[in-house]
Amino acid sequence: MYLTGFADEAADSLERQIAATKELGWTRIETRKLMSGNLASITDEEFAKVQEILAETGITFNGYGSGIANWQHPITSEAESSYEEMRQAIPRMQKLGIKMVRIMSFAMPEELKPRSWEFADEVVRRVSRIVKMAEDAGILCVHENCMNWGGLSFEHTLYLLDHVNSPALRLVFDTGNPVFNKDIRGEAPYTWQNAWEFYKNVREFIAHVHIKDCYINDQGKEVYTYAGQGQGDVERILKDLYATGYDGGISIEPHVATVFHAKPEGGQSEELEKNRFESYVRYGREVETMVRKIGFIPA
Numbered sequence: 001m002y003l004t005g006f007a008d009e010a011a012d013s014l015e016r017q018i019a020a021t022k023e024l025g026w027t028r029i030e031t032r033k034l035m036s037g038n039l040a041s042i043t044d045e046e047f048a049k050v051q052e053i054l055a056e057t058g059i060t061f062n063g064y065g066s067g068i069a070n071w072q073h074p075i076t077s078e079a080e081s082s083y084e085e086m087r088q089a090i091p092r093m094q095k096l097g098i099k100m101v102r103i104m105s106f107a108m109p110e111e112l113k114p115r116s117w118e119f120a121d122e123v124v125r126r127v128s129r130i131v132k133m134a135e136d137a138g139i140l141c142v143h144e145n146c147m148n149w150g151g152l153s154f155e156h157t158l159y160l161l162d163h164v165n166s167p168a169l170r171l172v173f174d175t176g177n178p179v180f181n182k183d184i185r186g187e188a189p190y191t192w193q194n195a196w197e198f199y200k201n202v203r204e205f206i207a208h209v210h211i212k213d214c215y216i217n218d219q220g221k222e223v224y225t226y227a228g229q230g231q232g233d234v235e236r237i238l239k240d241l242y243a244t245g246y247d248g249g250i251s252i253e254p255h256v257a258t259v260f261h262a263k264p265e266g267g268q269s270e271e272l273e274k275n276r277f278e279s280y281v282r283y284g285r286e287v288e289t290m291v292r293k294i295g296f297i298p299a
Contacts, residue, residue, distance in 0.1 A: 002299040003288060004062045005252035008033035010280035011273065014050060018059050020277055024284040027058065030102075030251045032065035039064050039098075040088040047092060054096070062249055063100040063142070063208065064093055068130060071147040075106040075119050079126045082106075086130055090137045100140045100208065102172055103130060105150035105160055113184050116152050123149045124163045135168035142172035142208045145198060151177065152184035153193070154201040161205055171205045173198075174253070175232040176212030180222035192216060195233040203244065209237075211287055212253045224255040227287050235290060242294050250291060254283040 007017035007029045014034060021029055031039055035046040039061075042050070054060065066089060067073075069082045089101065105127050108116055127143075127150075134141045143160065145151040150160045161169060178193035199206075213230035214222040227234045238250075257272070257279040288298065 001296045004028035010277045028062040030063050031061040040085045065102045068103040069106045070104040071107045086133050103141045104148035131166045131169045144172045154198045170207035172208040173206045174210040175234045179231045210253045
């Protein structure tokens with residue numbers, strides 16, 4: 001087992017992301033925001049700089065947290081941009097030795113969620129094409145239970161795995177995402193998903209884990225917390241992972257100081273930058289304490 005995280009929540013610059021990672025005593029980053037964009041979209045000059053910085057610091061990227069088929073890409077829109085991101089990412093992943101890419105399965109517009117199964121064949125067709133590109137390149141796709149078709153319920157996730165049916169498709173389970181996503185099964189009104197229920201139904205297919213935690217407030221909005229303080233069943237899930245022999249990555253995605261897809265107004269103040277860095281390090285230390293208490297020995 002190893003510890004890593006979305007260090008773009010600590011800082012925008014790669015240098016500061018590495019500083020936060022080293023302060024934790026870790027050696028890996030799950031890369032997402034990088035330079036002027038992400039691993040697939042940065043310029044060749046920026047990519048060369050990334051290679052140089054990683055070589056100098058000894059830090060590696062354990063995976064690429066891509067935007068492929070994510071919440072920005074509705075199933076009702078074209079899929080070419082997701083295919084193109086995979087095409088652009090693959091050679092750079094290979095150069096950096098990255099063997100895993102986080103993908104999703106296209107967003108479902110709110111009004112179409114009750115009809116989600118009508119889109120199953122198209123979702124499978126699109127995700128199969130993405131996975132085939134990765135498989136041909138020796139890369140593993142891990143699908144995240146987020147705001148996408150496969151994240152609508154554990155049954156949607158299992159259907160996707162069964163019908164894409166490729167050794168290059170496994171799961172990254174996010175402990176916090178079920179808390180603020182509705183369980184789209186049966187008839188409306190839908191209830192919130194349950195993190196433990198989702199986890200135990202997909203456990204055998206999990207190749208990677210994201211640690212996030214939150215609760216739903218009186219206004220029906222998610223409020224992010226440190227791990228173990230919300231409704232994500234974080235410690236219970238980690239204990240079960242340990243008991244069942246899990247030996248993959250555990251990656252922190254705190255959201256306590258900043259949310260990756262929320263754009264702050266007026267830019268980043270010095271105080272906010274300091275808070276981002278410090279809260280990321282605190283989050284990492286608390287998660288490491290939790291996993292060590294359970295019995296995991298981080299690599």
